[in-house]
Amino acid sequence: MEISAIVRNAGTDHVVAVRTGSDERALSIPAKESGGGSGVNGGELLMLALATCYCNDLYREAARLGIALDAVEVEATAVFPGIGLAASDIRYRARVTSPAGAEAIAALLRQTDAVAEVHNTVRSGVPVVLVGEEA
Numbered sequence: 001m002e003i004s005a006i007v008r009n010a011g012t013d014h015v016v017a018v019r020t021g022s023d024e025r026a027l028s029i030p031a032k033e034s035g036g037g038s039g040v041n042g043g044e045l046l047m048l049a050l051a052t053c054y055c056n057d058l059y060r061e062a063a064r065l066g067i068a069l070d071a072v073e074v075e076a077t078a079v080f081p082g083i084g085l086a087a088s089d090i091r092y093r094a095r096v097t098s099p100a101g102a103e104a105i106a107a108l109l110r111q112t113d114a115v116a117e118v119h120n121t122v123r124s125g126v127p128v129v130l131v132g133e134e135a
Contacts, residue, residue: 011035043080043087050076050092053118058094061112067104071097090122 001021008015014031016038017024030039051074062069073095078087096105113119 007038009037014038043078046087047076047078049118050074050090050116050122053116054092054094054112057112057116058096058108061115062098062108065104065108065111067098067100067108069096069098071095092119 003018003020005016005018009031012031012035014029016027016029018027019025031037032039054076055072055074058072058074059069074092076090076092078090080087094109096109098105100108
């Protein structure tokens with residue numbers, strides 16, 4: 001399955017969409033108040049991708065294991081030390097509300113960490129390739 005995102009920006013006109021297969025959805029992300037880009041930066045979106053992936057995967061894995069989840073909160077953080085420098089100290093934490101016991105939830109958290117696709121992508125250091133320049 002192919003997943004993509006597109007950003008179109010011209011001044012304060014800012015359009016963002018994501019697509020999985022043929023399912024496309026617009027996202028409400030504002031332009032910078034001054035124009036010329038997104039009001040949300042890439043680091044924030046990367047942390048959102050990690051948090052979203054783990055949240056969704058917790059529900060998926062809980063369903064697979066027969067564990068009921070009442071609520072999930074995931075926070076992802078990283079340090080970006082400067083322009084052009086890769087993030088460091090990427091961490092995330094999750095809070096789960098569930099009638100399941102502490103051992104079952106701890107196992108769910110570990111299992112989900114092992115299969116979270118965005119996390120595994122970042123961990124593997126997959127190359128990112130600029131495929132062409134367009135005017």
